[in-house]
Amino acid sequence: AINSWISFALTDLESPVWNLLKQMIFVPEAQRSAALTHNFKTEAAKAVAMVDLADNAPWIAGNDFTLADIFMSHTLFWAKLGGITLGETLENYVNRAFSRPAFTQAQLRNNQ
Numbered sequence: 001a002i003n004s005w006i007s008f009a010l011t012d013l014e015s016p017v018w019n020l021l022k023q024m025i026f027v028p029e030a031q032r033s034a035a036l037t038h039n040f041k042t043e044a045a046k047a048v049a050m051v052d053l054a055d056n057a058p059w060i061a062g063n064d065f066t067l068a069d070i071f072m073s074h075t076l077f078w079a080k081l082g083g084i085t086l087g088e089t090l091e092n093y094v095n096r097a098f099s100r101p102a103f104t105q106a107q108l109r110n111n112q
Contacts, residue, residue, distance in 0.1 A: 001061040005068035012050065013075050016043035020082040044084050048076065053093055060093070065100065073097035 020040035023032055051060075051072070059065050060072045073094050080086055086094065097103065 002066050002068045005060050006071050008050075009068070009071035009075050013044075013047045013072075013079070016040050016047055017075055017079045017082060017084070020044050020084075021078060024082060041083065044079050044082060048079050048084050048086060048090070051076070051090060053089055058096070065097075069097055 017040075020037065023037040023040060027033075053060060057063075059069050061068045076086060076090055076094050077098070080091075080094070
């Protein structure tokens with residue numbers, strides 16, 4: 001399950017999310033394409049809708065936090081930045097992942 005979620009995060013989810021964010025943020029405004037932005041947003045929303053995290057599952061691949069959670073939570077967060085609605089279950093999941101003490105410590109080290 002872990003490898004499947006990592007693969008999903010790196011292919012089906014990250015591709016449209018990254019392309020959406022590129023259009024929204026990194027492509028100069030005069031060169032942005034409304035059609036591409038719409039397409040990437042639609043594809044990103046479809047990918048997010050494929051994420052099936054049971055309400056009682058603490059992490060994406062079961063009871064333990066894994067590398068899959070790092071990939072999934074970050075990519076879902078990027079989707080949210082792109083205007084994709086995650087829904088309550090995925091919002092809670094991302095918030096749990098970003099509230100972990102190890103994440104907070106990593107952020108502090110990263111920002112030094």
